[in-house]
Each structure stands twice: as structure tokens, then as C-alpha cells.
Amino acid sequence: METVLSGLAGGFGVALHPFNLFLVLVGCFGGTLIGALPGIGPTNGVAILLPIAYGLGLPVESALILLAGIYYGAEYGGRISSILLNVPGDSGAVMTTLDGHPMAVNGEAGRALSLSAVASFIGGTFAVVLMSVFGPLLASYAISFSPADYVALMVFAFASLASLVGKDPLKTLIAALIGLMLATVGIDASTGIKRYDFGIPDILAGIDFLVVIIGLFGIGELLHLVEQQVTGRMSLLKLDKSFVSKADLLLTKWTIARGSVIGFFVGILPGTGASVASAVAYGTEKRLARDSEKFGTGDPRGLAAPESANNAAAGGAMVPMLTLGIPGSGTTAMLLGALLLFNVQPGPLMFQQRPEIAWGLIASMYIGNVALLVINLPLVGLFARMLTIPPRYLTPLIGVLAFVGVYAVIGNTFDLKLAIGLGIFGWILRKLDFQLAPVILGFVLGSLFENNLRRALSMSGGDWSILLESFDSQALYVLTALTIVIPVIVGRRRLRMAAQKQ
Amino acid sequence: MAERLFYGALFILTLGYLYFAFVTIKAPIQYDPLGPETWPRLLGLLMAVALAIRLVRPSGVAPDVARKTIIRLAVVAGFLLLYAILFQRLGFILSTWGFCSAVTWLLGTRPVKAVIFGAVVSTVTFFVFTDLLDLNLPGGLLEFLD
Numbered sequence: 210m211e212t213v214l215s216g217l218a219g220g221f222g223v224a225l226h227p228f229n230l231f232l233v234l235v236g237c238f239g240g241t242l243i244g245a246l247p248g249i250g251p252t253n254g255v256a257i258l259l260p261i262a263y264g265l266g267l268p269v270e271s272a273l274i275l276l277a278g279i280y281y282g283a284e285y286g287g288r289i290s291s292i293l294l295n296v297p298g299d300s301g302a303v304m305t306t307l308d309g310h311p312m313a314v315n316g317e318a319g320r321a322l323s324l325s326a327v328a329s330f331i332g333g334t335f336a337v338v339l340m341s342v343f344g345p346l347l348a349s350y351a352i353s354f355s356p357a358d359y360v361a362l363m364v365f366a367f368a369s370l371a372s373l374v375g376k377d378p379l380k381t382l383i384a385a386l387i388g389l390m391l392a393t394v395g396i397d398a399s400t401g402i403k404r405y406d407f408g409i410p411d412i413l414a415g416i417d418f419l420v421v422i423i424g425l426f427g428i429g430e431l432l433h434l435v436e437q438q439v440t441g442r443m444s445l446l447k448l449d450k451s452f453v454s455k456a457d458l459l460l461t462k463w464t465i466a467r468g469s470v471i472g473f474f475v476g477i478l479p480g481t482g483a484s485v486a487s488a489v490a491y492g493t494e495k496r497l498a499r500d501s502e503k504f505g506t507g508d509p510r511g512l513a514a515p516e517s518a519n520n521a522a523a524g525g526a527m528v529p530m531l532t533l534g535i536p537g538s539g540t541t542a543m544l545l546g547a548l549l550l551f552n553v554q555p556g557p558l559m560f561q562q563r564p565e566i567a568w569g570l571i572a573s574m575y576i577g578n579v580a581l582l583v584i585n586l587p588l589v590g591l592f593a594r595m596l597t598i599p600p601r602y603l604t605p606l607i608g609v610l611a612f613v614g615v616y617a618v619i620g621n622t623f624d625l626k627l628a629i630g631l632g633i634f635g636w637i638l639r640k641l642d643f644q645l646a647p648v649i650l651g652f653v654l655g656s657l658f659e660n661n662l663r664r665a666l667s668m669s670g671g672d673w674s675i676l677l678e679s680f681d682s683q684a685l686y687v688l689t690a691l692t693i694v695i696p697v698i699v700g701r702r703r704l705r706m707a708a709q710k711q
Numbered sequence: 712m713a714e715r716l717f718y719g720a721l722f723i724l725t726l727g728y729l730y731f732a733f734v735t736i737k738a739p740i741q742y743d744p745l746g747p748e749t750w751p752r753l754l755g756l757l758m759a760v761a762l763a764i765r766l767v768r769p770s771g772v773a774p775d776v777a778r779k780t781i782i783r784l785a786v787v788a789g790f791l792l793l794y795a796i797l798f799q800r801l802g803f804i805l806s807t808w809g810f811c812s813a814v815t816w817l818l819g820t821r822p823v824k825a826v827i828f829g830a831v832v833s834t835v836t837f838f839v840f841t842d843l844l845d846l847n848l849p850g851g852l853l854e855f856l857d
Contacts, residue, residue, distance in 0.1 A: 264846050377770050379761055383721075386758045390728060393754065397747040400738045404747060405731060428791065435787050436780055438818055601818035602828060605811040608791060609836060612798060617846040625795035633788060640774040641714055659750040663743050671744030 212345055216560070220568030224576055229274050232267075233573050236278020237580050243279065244286025245592040246603060249430065250299025251283035251483075251523075252540045252646070256426035257607060259547055260419045260614025269551040270566045274573040276547055277527075280540055281333060281574065284483065284523045285581050288325045288516055289592050293318060293446045301483025301519045304491045308504060308511030313446045315507050322589050323453035324509055325516040328465050330582040332517030335469040336476070336524025337574045340531075344560070344571065348532040351557040356664040357675050361682035361689075363658045366479035366535050368689040370647055372696045373478070373485055377642070384643050388651025389658070391416055398656070399663065411623040418546045420615060420624045421631060421652055425645050427611035428632025433639065434604045448593045461513040464494050472518030476525025482538030482646070483519035483526075490518030524574065531555055531567055534657065539646030542653045549653070714769045722762045729755035783817070790814060802851015807833035 223229060243254035255276060262275050287298040292309035305325065312321035354362070367385055371378040394405040395415030406413050468490040475486040494514040495504045504511045526537030527544075534556035536542040548555050553563060560567045585592075615624050635645060669675035677683060732751035794810040801809075812829030816822055840846045 261840075261844070261846070265844055379765055380770060383758065383761050383765070386754055386761065387721075390751070390754050390758065393751050400742050400747050402736060402738050402747040404736055404751065405728070431791075432784055432787065435784055435818070436776070601815050601820055604818060605814035605829075606832065608794065608810060608814070609807055609832065612794065613803075613836070613840055613846065613848065616798065616848065617840070620847065622795055622799050625798060626792065629788065629791045629795060632791075636784075637717065640776065641717055642770070642772045662750065663745045666745050667743040 213341055216345065216564060216568045217341055217572060219564055220570075220572030221575075223270055223565050223569030224274065224572035229271055229569070229573065230576065232271055232275040233278050233577050234580055234584075236275045237282040237285075237577050238584060240279035240282020240284075241286035241289075241581065241585065241592055242282075242595060244283030244298055245289040245595045246298075246598070247290045247294055247296050247596055247600060249607075250287055250297070250302065251280055252299055252543075253426045253430045254283040255280050255540050255543050256422040257430075257610050257614065259543055260423060260618050261610070263419070263547060263550055264614065264617035269548070269553055269563075270569040272551070273544065273547065273566060273570050276544055277570055277574060278577050280544065281520065281523050281577060282581060284520055285326070285329050285333075285585060286592060287519075288329065289322065289589070290596055292321050292325065292512075293448065293593055294596055299484075301487055301522070303484065304487040304515035305512065305519075307491065307515075308506070308508050309516075310446075311505065311507035312509070312512060316449055317451050317507065318446055319449050319451040319589075320453055320457065320509075321507075321512055322448070322593075323586060324457050324461070325512055326582060326585045326589070327453060327458065328461065328468070328513040328516040329520040330578055331465050332469040332472055332519070332521035333524060333578045333581070334575070335517075336473045336521040337571065337578065339473055340524055340528055340574075341571050344528055344532050344567070347528065348557040348560045351533050354533075354557065354681065355679060356661040356668065358679055358681045358685070359661040360658070360665055360676055361685035362533065362535060363654060363661070365685045365689045365692070366650075366654070367647075369479050369692045370650065372692050378693075380643055381647050384638065384645070384647040385651040388648040388653075389655045391421065391648075392652050392655025393659075399660070409623075411621065411627075416627070417619055417624060418550065418653070419618055420628050422543055422546070422649060423611045423615050424628035424631025425635035425648060427607060427614075428628055429635030429639065429645070431604055431607045431611070432632060432636040434600055434607070436636075438600050438604070448590055457509050461510055464510045464513045465517045467493060467497075468514040468517035469521045472521030473525040475518075476522030476537055477528050479529055479535055479537050482540065483522040486522035486525075487515035487519040490514040527570075527574075531559065531570070532557060536650060536653065539649050542646070542650045546649075546653045713774055714772055715766060718762050718766045718769070722759065722766065725755055725758045725762060729759065786817060787814060790817075799849045800851060802853050803848040804833045804837050804853050805851060807836065 224233065240254060243249055244251060258279055259276060262272055287302040288305050288309065291297045291302045291305040292313050295306050295310040297303045297306050309321050309325065370385060371381040394412055396403055396413060403413065471490045471493060472486040475489055476482065491511060491514050494510050495501045498504065498510065526541045530536040530541040530545050534545065534554065536545045545555055553566060611628065612625055615628055638645060665675050728751065732748055732755050736748040736751065738746050790810060790813050794806055797806040808829040811832045812825045815828050816825035837848065841848055
């Protein structure tokens with residue numbers, strides 16, 4: 210507990226520095242703005258702004274504070290387009306539309322927006338508090354992890370990714386393998402051997418991480434927006450004067466509490482982010498409610514549950530990223546990649562060696578959550594006006610931001626073309642129902658995975674049984690087996706029950 | 712159909728990937744038991760198996776994209792490519808002006824409005840990024856503005 214308090218004190222010393230405080234506010238404001246734009250979610254927002262934030266030449270902790278602010282700010286802003294437009298910015302906001310949009314249709318848009326702001330605040334703050342306690346604990350446990358244990362941890366991460374994300378585990382595996390294979394391009398760090406560079410000097414050092422995220426999430430999103438505008442129109446609901454009441458908060462207090470707990474712990478699991486968390490929280494509330502038929506018609510509980518859960522999950526997903534160096538979602542994978550760009554290897558040692566980054570980030574999230582609530586309640590009208598920007602003006606802007614980011618950091622046009630290619634590829638993947646988060650997770654973890662495997666086998670002189678030697682690895686492989694087997698059993702039982710009913 | 716085509720293309724690429732992993736990637740001296748070739752071999756084999764299963768039993772997504780949409784997307788992709796090629800040659804302001812105008816026009820804005828929009832966006836963002844945020848952008852033909 211003492212380490213937590215002294216760590217937090219040091220963290221607040223970093224986060225309350227006027228410049229960093231300014232960055233928290235800019236990040237939160239900008240994140241909400243981006244999140245509120247129709248169709249652009251936290252993942253795309255962070256992807257598009259990450260290279261620019263990196264190009265600013267900020268110190269590591271400041272850059273990370275800014276990016277994290279954009280991340281949970283966008284998680285916050287995402288609810289605005291879900292409620293008023295019925296268009297979720299990303300998969301984490303889908304559940305918000307179920308009751309949030311009907312509330313707006315019933316003329317309670319203001320009430321829905323303010324209630325969800327409060328639910329988001331409580332979920333987010335709860336996650337940061339747990340993060341400050343669990344983070345150092347997990348880090349001090351993981352400090353003894355050997356390379357073989359890391360291999361086990363990553364097998365577990367990819368297994369839970371495959372069984373929890375999307376409908377088809379095999380497709381998630383293919384997506385992760387695409388990322389892992391892309392990561393093998395370029396010079397092998399431990400032997401200096403060239404791999405898959407095809408004589409192109411620009412990729413000799415590997416495909417740049419920024420190019421991959423700008424391509425898949427920036428250019429890919431641009432193409433997706435173009436497609437949407439050709440196929441259909443969206444209708445925007447007006448913001449009204451209604452506001453959250455004390456009775457609403459009393460009605461939803463346990464819903465918010467449960468949503469926060471569910472969100473945080475689901476968020477910690479590797480690969481599962483806000484989307485799974487909000488779906489689980491919504492499902493739980495619906496099952497617990499005696500009058501569950503009200504859900505989906507504009508019930509405040511159906512709004513508070515996913516909103517508290519997806520913000521808590523955003524915090525929970527940061528825990529494995531900071532303490533183990535294994536991200537819990539696509540967006541935290543990007544934050545991890547950003548740290549790697551600064552030559553900081555996140556992991557258990559970061560709390561001791563770079564406390565200003567780990568604790569500074571955590572402290573900034575306390576401030577950021579308060580700031581988000583304060584700017585969101587009065588300024589929601591301003592953010593809602595973002596929705597009236599016609600997408601035909603927005604679309605080219607994404608392309609401009611993407612190009613500026615790539616060019617400002619890397620400075621050549623080959624990478625721009627590579628980003629376009631990856632963007633088209635990403636659009637095809639989305640059309641075929643592939644998730645993009647596993648691709649980015651595979652790409653970011655690729656070299657870490659390979660290096661740990663090779664280090665483990667160097668230690669054993671080529672004997673593969675070293676992978677199963679320690680207790681930690683064995684426990685992780687058991688967990689891996691469970692995450693694969695349990696969904697299969699549950700799925701079969703559900704099928705059988707459905708068959709019996711008929 | 713589209714799904715099988717995609718898996719087939721990826722499968723061929725994976726075979727090429729495996730060819731390099733098994734034939735050309737080799738370290739002259741063995742530094743570690745696995746060397747630089749084992750990891751790509753593992754990934755490639757796993758990928759080949761996963762793709763083979765889905766080639767035989769596809770998940771059954773049939774994306775319906777209208778011909779009109781495909782053409783529109785291809786044009787936008789072309790604009791992007793042109794933008795990438797001209798980005799350095801013409802410089803940020805001129806290429807961005809062209810790109811923004813072209814895309815907004817394609818998405819249904821009147822030409823005059825689109826050209827004005829492109830002009831405003833390109834000049835404003837140029838000065839915000841270079842002067843305010845100190846990022847490096849190509850001046851191109853308008854180099855003298857720096």
C-alpha cells in the first residue's frame with residue numbers, strides 16, 4: 210500500500226506539471242471531439258493522432274499522457290454519436306445504442322447524455338483506482354517471469370483473443386497471424402539476417418508500426434466512410450433540455466457499480482476490450498431485471514450498464530499493457546507500440562525503472578476523468594454539433610491527417626503508398642468480417658514473442674520442454690486450455706437447450 | 712466466393728512466405744538454437760493450416776458491395792495514390808488542396824464549394840502543423856513560404 214501511495218504522489222507530481230496538465234485537457238477535449246464524430250471510434254482516433262503526437266517531440270511521459278487522454282476521451286465521446294445518431298463509433302459503443310438511442314427518440318436526449326456521462330465517469334474512475342492497486346501488485350509478481358513464462362503468457366493472450374473476440378476463432382487466428390507475419394519483415398535483430406525485405410531499403414528495418422496503424426485504421430476508415438456515404442444516409446436527433454435526475458442515479462446506482470466491476474475485469478483479459486465488457490454488462494443487467502422487457506425501449510439501466518462498463522474496460526485494458534507489456538485491446542496495443550517507438554519496453558520493471566511514465570500516466574487518468582465529466586456536462590451541445598459536419602468534408606480530412614502523421618515522422622513517400630495498400634487490405638478484411646484488433650496485437654507483439662521463444666530455447670540449448678518447466682507457465686497453459694474449451698462447451702449446451710425447446 | 716478468393720490469395724502468399732523461410736533465410740553461424748528461420752516457419756505452417764481449413768469450409772460471409780460502390784472506392788484509392796505521389800513534388804499545400812477538393816467533389820459537393828474547401832483546409836492545416844506544432848511538411852513548389 211505504501212508503494213502505491215508514494216507512487217501516486219510521484220505520479221501526481223508529473224501529471225500536475227502545468228504542461229502535462231495542459232496535455233491531459235487537450236487530450237480529453239480532442240478525444241471527446243474525435244469520439245463524437247460519426248463513425249470514428251477510439252481506435253481510429255488514436256491511430257490517426259498517434260503519429261502526430263509522436264512527431265511533436267514531447268518527452269515520453271507527456272506523449273503518453275496526451276495519447277491516453279485521447280483514448281479515454283474518445284471512449285467518452287463515442288456515446289454522443291451512439292445516442293443522437295444511432296451510429297456507434299466502434300464495437301465498444303454498440304450496446305450504448307440499444308437504450309441510448311430510444312431515449313433520444315423519446316425526447317430524452319439530454320437525460321441520456323448526462324446520465325451516460327456520469328456512468329462513464331464512475332466506471333472510469335473505479336478502473337483507475339483499481340489500476341493503482343492492482344498494477345504494482347501484478348508487476349511485482351511478474352518481475353520473476355522467465356522468457357518461457359512470457360511465451361506462455363502470449364500463447365494465453367492469443368488464445369483468449371481467438372475465443373472471445375468475434376464469432377469465428379479461426380478467423381481471429383488468421384488475423385493475428387497476418388500481424389505476426391508482417392512483424393517478421395526486416396532485419397532480424399539477434400543475427401542481422403535480412404528477412405522478407407525484397408531489396409526495398411524502406412522496409413529493411415521492418416515495416417514501421419505507424420504505417421501499419423495509419424494504413425489499417427486511418428486509410429481503412431476513410432474507405433469505409435466513403436462506402437457508407439454511397440450506400441445510405443443517417444438521421445440526427447436534436448439535443449433537448451432534459452437532464453439526469455437524482456432518481457435516475459438512485460435507480461441505476463447498482464447497475465453502474467456492477468458495470469464498473471464487470472468492465473474492469475473483462476478489460477484486463479488480453480484481447481477483450483470495451484466491446485465484450487459492455488455486452489456482458491448489458492446482458493447481466495437484463496437478466497437481473499424483473500422487468501427486462503423494458504430494455505431496448507429506452508431504459509436508463511440499459512444505458513448506464515454498457516457505458517460504465519466500457520469506460521472501466523478502457524482502464525482495465527491498461528493494466529496488462531503497463532505491467533506485463535501485453536496489451537488488452539487494439540487501442541492499448543497502439544499505446545504499447547507508441548512506448549516502443551520511444552525505446553521504452555513496458556513490463557514489470559517499468560514501475561521501478563521509469564516510475565514517471567507508469568505513475569504519471571495513472572495519475573493523469575484520475576485528473577482526466579474529472580476533466581471529462583466537467584467538460585462533458587456543460588459542453589455536450591458543442592460536441593453534439595460535431596455530428597452535423599457532413600461526412601463528405603470529414604472524409605478527406607482523415608486522409609490529410611493520416612498523411613501528415615506518416616510523413617512528419619518517417620519523411621518519405623514510399624511509406625505513404627504502403628499505408629494506402631494496407632488500408633485497402635484492411636477494408637477487405639473488414640468486409641469479410643475479420644477483426645482488426647488481432648492484426649495490430651500480432652504486429653506489436655511479434656518480435657517480443659519471437660525473442661522470448663528464442664531466448665528460452667537458448668537457455669535450454671534447444672530443448673523445447675523448457676517451455677513447460679515453471680509453475681507459472683503450466684498455470685498459464687491450463688488457463689489457455691480453459692479459455693478454448695469453456696466457450697465450446699457453453700456453445701454446445703446452448704445449442705442443445707435450443708433444440709430441446711423446439 | 713469472395714471469401715474463398717481471399718483465402719486462396721493469402722494461401723499462395725503464405726506458400727511464398729514459407730519458401731523463403733525454408734530455403735533462403737539462414738544465418739552463416741548458429742547464434743541460437745532456433746536461428747532467424749524457425750519463427751517464420753512456425754507462423755507460415757500455422758497460417759497454411761488455418762487457411763486450408765477455411766478454404767474447405769468457409770465461414771459463409773458474402774459481402775454484397777454494389778458495383779457503383781466499388782468504382783467509387785477505386786476512384787478514391789486512385790486519388791490517395793496520386794496524393795501520395797504528388798505530396799512531396801507539389802508540396803503539402805497544393806497536393807492537399809487538390810486531394811480535398813477532389814474527394815469532397817466526388818462525394819457530392821458542388822465544384823466551386825469543393826475548391827474553396829480544399830484551399831481553406833490546405834492552407835490552415837499547413838500553418839497549424841508547421842508553425843504551431845513544428846512538424847516537418849514538404850513545401851514543394853511553394854517552398855518560399857517557409
